[in-house]
Amino acid sequence: MRKRRILLVDDEASITRALAMYLTENGDCEVCVENKGSRALAAARSFKPDLIFLDIVMPDADGGALAAEIQGDPVLKGTPIVFLTALVSRRETGGTTMTIGGYPFLAKPVHPETVLASIGEHARERA
């Protein structure tokens, strides 16, 4: 089985760099990073990810709108998306399943183990 392709979209380069390092070293993942929200759609078309982690608040793009664009794209339609957000606290998400706009989300600061678990749960399986 090939490595799962993960696209990280977040304007915080330090987060994506550290997370990419963790996922590459500790998960069976191939990671692509995009720090410009406005270039995320192009990056996704090019990378064809199995899962996209998408920041909601970015200076040049709105994560919610971007998710809608991705789902409306004929190539990317159906690509799983998990929001990463600092808008809610981890305690609020608790053990319950919570979604924003129908997408699951992880509250920052999120443990990278949780990100890995989320990949296991949501990433598209491809032979």
Next chain:
Amino acid sequence: MAAAVGASILWPDALIDQEILAGGLALIPALLLAHYRGWPLVTVLLGVGLVALVIMHLSPLYFGAALRGPFLILFVVAPYISIALGAGWFGEVRRYQAELRATQLQLIQSEKLDSIGRMAAGVAHEVKNPLMMILTGIKVLAKRVPATDEQTRLLLHDMEEAVERADRIIGGLLNYSRDRDLDLASADLNDTIERSTMLVKHDLENAHITLVSNPAPGLPKLLLDEFKMQQVFVNLVTNAIHAIERDGEIRITTSLEKMTRAARSGHRMADRFSPGERVVVVRIEDSGPGIPEEYLVKIFDPFFSTKPTGRGTGLGLSVSQQIVEMHGGAIDVGNRETGGARVTVTLKVDREGAPS
């Protein structure tokens, strides 16, 4: 009567009219008392009474013996009535002054919390991102550090704890800035408390603390935001656990009561409850060391904490107070006469829209 007896002993009949002297003697201490207590209206009334007695004594021709008796009764009794009325009136004024001051303090506190909320909303996003970077970096390094390098692993563990602590503080701050609407539903407060205590069951067991519940049977249902009220009781019981530290007892009692004037004079009670109003009262008492008196006035201030660094954010009681007040209730903290602290949560039964 006592004044009349005193007058007859001090002055023979021939020298002075004893009835008038008795009235005068009764008036003088009352006049001094009214003047000393700062009751101008009563002082003036008594002064007028005293002057009238002097005039009666000096001008007996104008006040016949038939009139003297009723007049004297009037002048002896009237001051006492005046004092009683005046004391009551001034008592009311003072109570209103105290209530006004409590309301002003509450307003200041409310504005302070609003400011914190606005600040928290702005800062939280900026702080959570670097926290996530640090946390992820710690985890990357932790995977690379050999298992034998215990010191480095301990260092990374401490760093992770620090990140967790900062996140808790930010999370607590965010409670001020949003979600001020309540998701109200009819609920049994005893059930809410029971569910809350289940959440701290392990903490109680670990600290060898016995929880004694005395739920009042047949409490009327209240309109509550169940989740938020659970947060309140978890906070309060957790505080009690931290106060006891180990081996002790926490007692939770609920009761249906009518608000009395005395109870209403407590912190923040006056402007929320009317005398005679039906309330459900929750008392959480612990066998800890109690709270030093000097801390009681600032115990609801955000970031005020008596706990060791890292154990409390200093926001638990502030958040609890905010939630209870959003429900139209009040929360008060004090010490028990027998030792330990007591937190009292008072909630209205007959709130607008409450189930009958």
